[in-house]
Amino acid sequence: MSMGRLLTFVALAVSLAACGAKNDAPIADTVLTNGRIYTVESDTPWVSAAAIKDSVYIALGDDDAMQKHIGKNTQVIDLNGRMAMPGINDAHSHPFSGAIKELYECSFPFSAAPDEIVAKLRDCVAANPTSAWITGGQWDSDFFKNHDIASPRSLLDSVSGDKAVFFADDSGHNGWANSKALALAGITKKTPDPANGKIGRDLKTGEPNGILLEDAVTLLEAVIPERTPAEYVQAARQVVSIANALGITGMKDANAKPPAMAALNILDKAGELSMYMAAAISTPYGHRDVALDYATLEAARTQYASPHVLTDFVKIFMDGVPTASRTAAMLAPYTPDAHGHAGDGVLHVPQEQLSADLIELDRRGFTVKIHTAGDRSVRVALNAIAAAREANGNSGLRHELAHAGYVDDVDMKRFVTLNAVADVSPVIWHPSPIITSVINAVGQPRGEHYWPIRQFLDDGTEVAAGSDWPSAVTSPTPWTGIEAFVTRRDPDGKTPGALWPEQAITLEEAIRIYTLNGARALKLEHKTGSVKVGKSADLIVLDRNLFDVPIDAVGDAKVLTTFFAGNIVYQAKP
Numbered sequence: 071m072s073m074g075r076l077l078t079f080v081a082l083a084v085s086l087a088a089c090g091a092k093n094d095a096p097i098a099d100t101v102l103t104n105g106r107i108y109t110v111e112s113d114t115p116w117v118s119a120a121a122i123k124d125s126v127y128i129a130l131g132d133d134d135a136m137q138k139h140i141g142k143n144t145q146v147i148d149l150n151g152r153m154a155m156p157g158i159n160d161a162h163s164h165p166f167s168g169a170i171k172e173l174y175e176c177s178f179p180f181s182a183a184p185d186e187i188v189a190k191l192r193d194c195v196a197a198n199p200t201s202a203w204i205t206g207g208q209w210d211s212d213f214f215k216n217h218d219i220a221s222p223r224s225l226l227d228s229v230s231g232d233k234a235v236f237f238a239d240d241s242g243h244n245g246w247a248n249s250k251a252l253a254l255a256g257i258t259k260k261t262p263d264p265a266n267g268k269i270g271r272d273l274k275t276g277e278p279n280g281i282l283l284e285d286a287v288t289l290l291e292a293v294i295p296e297r298t299p300a301e302y303v304q305a306a307r308q309v310v311s312i313a314n315a316l317g318i319t320g321m322k323d324a325n326a327k328p329p330a331m332a333a334l335n336i337l338d339k340a341g342e343l344s345m346y347m348a349a350a351i352s353t354p355y356g357h358r359d360v361a362l363d364y365a366t367l368e369a370a371r372t373q374y375a376s377p378h379v380l381t382d383f384v385k386i387f388m389d390g391v392p393t394a395s396r397t398a399a400m401l402a403p404y405t406p407d408a409h410g411h412a413g414d415g416v417l418h419v420p421q422e423q424l425s426a427d428l429i430e431l432d433r434r435g436f437t438v439k440i441h442t443a444g445d446r447s448v449r450v451a452l453n454a455i456a457a458a459r460e461a462n463g464n465s466g467l468r469h470e471l472a473h474a475g476y477v478d479d480v481d482m483k484r485f486v487t488l489n490a491v492a493d494v495s496p497v498i499w500h501p502s503p504i505i506t507s508v509i510n511a512v513g514q515p516r517g518e519h520y521w522p523i524r525q526f527l528d529d530g531t532e533v534a535a536g537s538d539w540p541s542a543v544t545s546p547t548p549w550t551g552i553e554a555f556v557t558r559r560d561p562d563g564k565t566p567g568a569l570w571p572e573q574a575i576t577l578e579e580a581i582r583i584y585t586l587n588g589a590r591a592l593k594l595e596h597k598t599g600s601v602k603v604g605k606s607a608d609l610i611v612l613d614r615n616l617f618d619v620p621i622d623a624v625g626d627a628k629v630l631t632t633f634f635a636g637n638i639v640y641q642a643k644p
C-alpha cells in the first residue's frame with residue numbers, strides 16, 4: 071500500500087469511527103474488551119466484549135462492535151484474554167450460620183481429633199472471659215464412632231470452667247453439649263427423647279452424655295442467647311464479602327430467620343448488599359402435625375422484602391441426615407449402629423400435613439424448599455407437590471427438594487411431571503469422610519448410589535445446586551462443587567476413589583446449574599444468571615479458562631473481579 075493510499079485509508083477509518091460516535095448507539099458506562107466471556111446462552115456461548123449501561127448489558131459481541139458504545143466517560147476494561155462468566159447463584163446456603171461461625175464462634179476443622187477440640191475449647195474459653203456460652207463446631211459425623219469417648223460431656227467439662235458449651239456436627243443437625251449447657255436447657259436423666267430426636271445417654275446410668283440428635287438439639291438451642299442486631303448486621307457484611315470474593319452474586323438462604331432478614335434489609339438500604347439474597351423463610355424444626363402459621367409467613371414476606379432481598383420462599387424440614395445419626399427418613403432400614411439400633415429414620419411432618427401446607431403455600435405464591443435427605447421423605451414431598459398441583463393446577467412455582475441424594479427409581483421421573491427441582495447440596499458428590507459415614511449407615515449397594523445427577527439431567531429434571539455452607543463444607547466456594555460434578559472425585563485429593571462415577575455431568579452442564587439454574591431458583595432468571603442483553607451485569611472474571619485447564623484445576627479457580635449490577639464489588643489483590 072502506498073503512503074497516499076494508507077493516509078486515505080486511515081482518514082476513512084477515522085471518519086467512519088467519528089460517524090459511529092455520532093450514531094444513535096447508546097454510550098456505555100463500562101465496556102469490557104478482549105475477554106473470553108462465557109455467556110451460558112446456547113445460541114451465542116462466547117463473546118469477547120460487552121457494553122454495560124445503567125447496570126445492564128446493552129450490547130455483546132466482539133471488540134469492534136463495542137466501539138460505538140464508547141464515549142469520553144466510558145470506563146473501558148481490557149480483560150486481557152481472561153475467561154469471564156455470569157456470577158454464581160448458590161441455591162442453598164446457610165450464610166448467617168457460616169458468617170457467625172467465622173466471626174464469633176469457636177471453630178475447629180471437621181477432621182479435628184478429641185485432643186485438638188479440647189485444646190481449641192481451652193483457647194476459646196480463655197479468649198472469651200465474659201461470655202456465658204461458647205458455641206461453634208464442627209465435629210465429623212463419624213466422630214463418636216471413630217473415637218471411643220466414655221463421657222462426651224465430661225470431656226468438654228474438663229476445660230469449660232463455668233461456661234456452657236455447644237458444638238454442632240458437620241451436618242448442622244446434631245450437637246454436643248457440656249454439663250452446664252444441659253443444665254441450662256433442663257435436660258436431665260428424666261427428660262424424655264423428643265418425638266424426632268434423641269438424647270444420648272450413658273448406657274449404665276441413663277444420664278445424658280452430651281450428644282444430642284436432631285430435635286434434641288432444639289431443646290438446647292432454645293436457651294442459647296440470640297445474637298444482637300448489630301452482630302447480625304456485621305454477619306451480613308461478612309456474608310457479602312465472602313460471597314463476592316468467591317464470585318457469588320446470588321444466594322438462597324435455605325433457612326432464613328427474622329434477625330438475618332432484618333440485617334439484610336439494613337445493608338440493602340445502605341447500598342451495601344452487592345448480591346441478591348433469596349430468603350427461604352424458616353418454619354419450626356422437628357415434629358409437627360399442625361398447619362404452619364401462614365399469617366406469620368405472609369407478614370415476614372412483606373416486612374423483609376427489599377430490592378435485593380427476595381422473600382417469596384419458605385423452608386420446611388422433613389427429616390434429618392443419613393449419616394451415623396441415621397435420621398434421614400429412608401424407605402428401607404439403615405445398617406445397625408454399634409448398639410444394634412437401625413430403624414429407617416424419622417419423618418418430621420406426616421404426609422397429610424405436608425400436603426395441606428404445600429397446597430396452601432403454593433396458593434399463596436410461596437416457592438417451598440423441602441429438606442428431604444432420605445428417599446422416604448423425597449417420596450412424601452413429591453406426593454405433597456402432587457397434591458398442590460391437583461388442588462391449584464400448575465402454579466408455575468418450582469418447589470424444591472433439598473439434598474435429594476437418595477431417590478427411589480419409581481420417584482425419579484416424578485420430578486419432571488411435577489415440575490419439581492432437585493436442589494443437590496451440599497457439594498459432596500465425591501468421596502469424603504461424611505460420605506463414608508453415610509455409606510456405612512445406609513449400607514451397600516444402596517449407600518453408594520448417592521446423588522443421581524446425570525440421571526436427573528437425562529430425565530429432564532431441573533437441578534439446582536448449593537454449597538449448604540457451613541454444613542459439610544467450610545466455605546461456599548462453587549468451584550470444588552463444579553469440578554466434582556464432572557469428576558465425582560474429591561477435589562482436594564484427600565479421599566481416594568470416585569462416587570458413582572456414572573452420574574458425572576459435563577462442565578457446561580455444571581456451570582449452567584450454578585448460574586442460570588441458580589437464578590431460576592431465586593426466580594431471577596429474567597434478570598441474571600447468564601450474559602444477555604437486558605440482563606443485570608453480574609459477571610465474574612477468573613484467573614483461568616475453565617474449559618482450557620485440566621478438570622482437576624477447576625476447583626482451585628480464583629475470582630479476579632466480581633461485577634454486580636455493572637459495578638466492581640470485588641477485586642483480587644495482585
Ligand SMILES: [Zn+2]
Nearest residue numbers: 164324538541
Ligand atoms: Zn441446608
